[in-house]
Amino acid sequence: MESLSNRKKVLEQKPMTFGEKIYLPSIAKGLAITFKHIFKKRETIFYPEQERPVSENWRGLHSLKRDEQGRERCTACGLCALACPAEAITMTAAERKKGEEGLYREEKYAAVYEINMLRCIFCGLCEEACPKEAIYLDGPFLEADYLRKDFIFGKDKLVEEPLKS
């Protein structure tokens, strides 16, 4: 059939000449290209030691934020879990006791907060759903591991480091 784009090239299959049949010129040409690349600038980086800069709207691993007084912002409202299309987020809420006002910002807090990183598709909908600005996908890549259970990140891995006074 006639090509619509007119960009189709018809290849002709001609029998190889003697020069082509002995392959040596082609091998030499190929090796020349390989050796030329030794002196060129390297395109790859050594990943775990070096990292490429990420864009401003990069979405990496989640982190649960603290407010300016170092209290956890998350109030376990469940909107991130509701918005999550992969159903990766689960949580259990608990009531803040007297004397814990310095730890949690709201009356209610997430006692357990788990994200299954194998389910997560890093879409960022949890970030958008959060009414308390508590979750952000500002971390690095997800690192490889051996066991599935190690990909379920709990609060120990998600919550930001406490403020240094």
Place this chain on the structure above:
Amino acid sequence: MSERVKVTIDGISVEVEQGTTILNAARLIGGEIVPPAMCYYSKLEGSGGKCRTCLVKVSKGSEKDPRPMPKLVASCRTTVMEGMEVQNITSPEVKEARKGVVELLLINHPLDCPVCDQAGECHLQDLSYEHGSAATRYEFDRRSFERRDIGDKIQLHMTRCILCYRCVYVADQITDRREHGVLGRGDAAEISTYIEKAIENDFSGNVIDVCPVGALTDRTFRFKNRVWFTKPVDAHCNCDKCSGKVTLWYKGEDVIRVTARKDEYGEVESFICNDCRFEKKKTSDWVIEGPRKISKHSVISANHYEQLAPPPVIRKNPALKEANKEQFERVIRY
């Protein structure tokens, strides 16, 4: 003796008995022309007339006196007249007024929906989502109260209260003494039991169900889970105090909350007793009737895929039909 009168609401005519309120006439028609109501509760005598969210415009008073009513009227308190013409959603004036009412209701309401247990089934949430504006113009401190316990099962967050008086009418209806009321006036008004006394009545838990906001909540359900992660199931039991018809809210295998069955206007079908509400939290206490139907617009039905609408290829191909047998059966059972 009851005469039938004809009333037209948003261009839809309906014949109702004389003495029916405009709101109830609109509920007979149903659909989106029904004015929202925060304080009116058909099961509670004397309720209504407080919140003003059900304001409608009467563009023609009656057949005899066709003049329109000078102001917007509260449809829960205004009775219909022969030939009355009412505008609800077709009137921009009503919409504007309702927006104002919602703004006033929200003046002192804390926006603590992420913490509140009522979130997801809160009428004020629905109302302000539908009619309110996204921003507030109020610049002063909202009034706030300490959280209080009414008895060991009910919790009062006065901060969230919109003073609809529904719970007061419940308390009046279930007891012959006045145990629960509104103290103070105007901005200082608050719902209270006198001297923080627990309401000692088998039906006191119903104040939780009638509360349109999260002011009165179940202490046994406090922070247990968000309502949209729970699964509502209709069930009944033989209870000698009440009808025993309830909705169980499951999370996994556990019943984490028991409520009465609420209809599309958020009103309970029948009041249930405290034993059913607070004590019977095991599946073995109940006879399960089936999953509760939840409006698909409600957040409670989010992520629940009950209805299977398979593509034609699955419906026709016998092999695929066999593979999806379990799901088809589940749909039929529901």
